[in-house]
Amino acid sequence: MKKNKFKLIACIFSIILIFIVVSIYFLNTESKYSSLNLTKEEQQWIKENKSRKITASPILNNNMYYYEIHGKASGVLEDLSKYINELYGINIETNNNNSSSDSDIIWSSENNNYKKEDYYITNPYDSIKLKLYTHGKIKSLKELEGRPIAIHKYFKDLVEIYKGKVNFVIIDNIQDIKKLYEDNDIYGFIGNSEVIKGLKLSHNQTLYQSNISNKFDIGLRAAVKKDKVLGSLINKALKSIPKKYMEQIKIKNQLNYLKYSLKFTDEEKDWLRKNQNIPIKINYKFEPYYYRDLKHKGILNDYINMLEYLLDVSFKDYRNIQNKKPMLYFGVSESDNNEKKLNLMNTYNKYNLYIYSSYEKIIDSINDLEGYKIGIVKNADKKFIEDNLIDYECKQYKDYNEMTKALHEGEIDYFLGDNFIMANYNKKEDIYKDIYQVGFVKKVFYEHIGVNKEYKQLVSIMEKVDNAMSSYLFPKLNEISIEENKEIDYEPIIKIILALLGILVISSIYILKLKKEMRLKNDFHNNLHEALDKNERLVLSLVETLEDVNALNDSDTGNHIKRISKYCEAIAKAMNCSKEFINEIVFFSSLHDIGKVGIPDKILKKSGKLTKEEMEIMREHVSIGFDIIKKNDLGNVANNIILYHHERYDGTGYLKGLKGEKIPLEARIVAIADVYDALRMERCYKKGFSHKKSIDIILSEKGKHFDPKIVDIFIKINEDINHIYNIYK
Secondary structure, eight states, X not given: OHHHHHHHHHHHHHHHHHHHHHHHHHHHHHHXXXXXTOOHHHHHHXXXXXTOEEEEEESSXXXXXXXXXXXXXXSHHHHHHHHHHHHHTOEEEEOTTOOOTTOSEEXXXXXXXXXXXXXXEOXXXXXXXXXXXXXXXXXXXXXXXXXXXXXXXXXXXXXXXXXXXXXXXXXXXXXXXHHHHHTTXXXXXXXXXXXXXXXXXXXXOOOEEOTTGGGGOEEEXXXXXXXXXXXXXXXXXXXXXXXXXXXXXXXXXXXXXXXXXXXXXXXXXXXXXXXXXXXEEEOOSSGGGTOSSTTOOOHHHHHHHHHHHHHTOEEEEGGGSTTOOOSEEEEEOGGGHHHHTEEEOOOSEEEEEEEEESSOOOOOSGGGGXXXXXXXXXXXXXXXXXXXXXXXXXXXXXXXXXXXXXHHTTSOSEEEEEHHHHHHSOTTSGGGTTOEEEEEEEEEEEEEXXXXXXXXXXXXXXXXXXXXXXXXXXXXXXSOOOSOOOOOXXXXXXXXXXXXXXXXXXXXXXXXXXXXXXXXXXXXXXXXXXXXXXXXXXXXXXXXXXXXXXXXXXXXXXXXXXXXXXXXXXXXXXTTOXXXXXXXXXXXXXXXXXXXXXXXXXXXXXXXXXXXXHHHHHHHHHHHHHHHHHTTOOOHHHHHHHHHTTOOXXXXXXXXXXXXXXXXXXXXXXXXXXXXXXXXXXXXXXXXXXXXXXXXXXXXXBTTTBOXXXXXXXXXXXXXXXXXXXXXO
């Protein structure tokens, strides 16, 4: 009897276990496809082609998108293939001979001409955004005829596309642009914004960013030969890739390709093997860029991590290595170079100095500080003060807290500081209350990594690293991620199994209900969501801090930015915009005028009409605002709002004179919200208009200042707009 009971129990357990395994497989398969909305034809195609070898050829090669290490395919495209393989359980392999004629998939750009009847062309999975910089203003491609334009060999696709229209000069190293441009051997060049930061053109050089720059953007797509079902599957898979994941694999492959591309001599390799711990010295003058504790990241931390990875060494504080002097110096300015006899690498950071005081007195220039006591952070800007002032008393402090305390206690009259750092300090602390930004220094300061010239092999090594980084046009490395993506985490599956074993008699109906409720995610997606949540909290904190800075000393401004956010939300909802877009415009619209923290109060609060010169200064708030936020990578919506909210629908606005729908939608919405609120507000220099009068003015600018469609929406919900104003005035 006992044996029979044992057999029965064993049989039940076996059946349940088999059922669980099948169910888990079913759940896992379902979770992969549920968000893709695959057709029955597509699902059938996957089943029938699991054992098929699908070949893919890269058009872009010898760059981060595709490269080979010891004959093994690597790069962004290889990671995309792996992503699709894991998603569908199929087998895409790279055609290593780079011949696309027989390949099923061609990783290409939108500028390659593939006939639609022969190929399924996917939506762009990525884009390379480039800008045209020239000596003079350019409004059309025709104006470039006969004028030499420098372009890096990396972007050879563009040379073919614009053959006969643009006279391209192909260069191997981005740093060659500086001499060519300053010697007038080229009329302009194509690159991204990071190139400008690294070139450091002379101040007497004029530089225009052309309005036709978007013509040089390269959209990256996949061309799938003949098989439309496979093409549709590839397109859906590419669309499902989270932006965060795309950025991670791009950064990873940028670093890997750079490391692979570095060609060190045997002597240099031997030197690196013998010097695994390189002593360094860091100038902590601007601590928020560095963050000495391990809980935060800063610009320099990223560069240190990157260099350690590229060189396979560790950087150690020279004070912790016995009898060792620094080989590398971080946070070096050009004025330090003569004293330390260093070989400077290209700049990795730049900043502007602003003047702060505990009382409101506008400082027009650094010369106005003659005769005053001035505070600076130790090792920061003493040389600059010495070069520009004669009668002064300069005091140095270890950090911003100590310097701010000294200002409150009357030890100093003013201090010089970085506005980015001040914007990120906690304004809730009493020590930072009643601190005013009263002026700024019209000079850009650059920071470098300096190499001790005594170590000749290291100088040579770092020069190669520096040249390679300049040549490959790295975008900003906000988060350096060296590790490969982890394999699937089966912990959720184990939990489900344990739960099912705990209730032995669960029916198949329960399993089917569970299937609908559960969406198993691999470890990458779990970590990704956690990272995105964390990133969102950090961005929210930053935005709130910037809002506090923007509203400093002006309660009207504080209410103004609250109303702008509410207006934009109402307009975007009435336009049936996506939930994601609505969240972003609500989130970032409050930063539209953040750049005004860099405009003197005597201009901001002037009671009369601004002079032409004052208007030019006022317009600078757009670029100042972009400079403040660009280091934080808040995204396109934030960037577009700050840069383009003063554009006009008829093309007569600024900063770039964009026209019509070329102005991003978020900027067009903020523009009408901003003007309406400005009309309603009472200021020291004007009385506020009534709601009706403000609406009449908005209507009169329909098709001129404002998008006609948005004006119609605005009029339709005008009572809601008026209600928002009255609540938050």
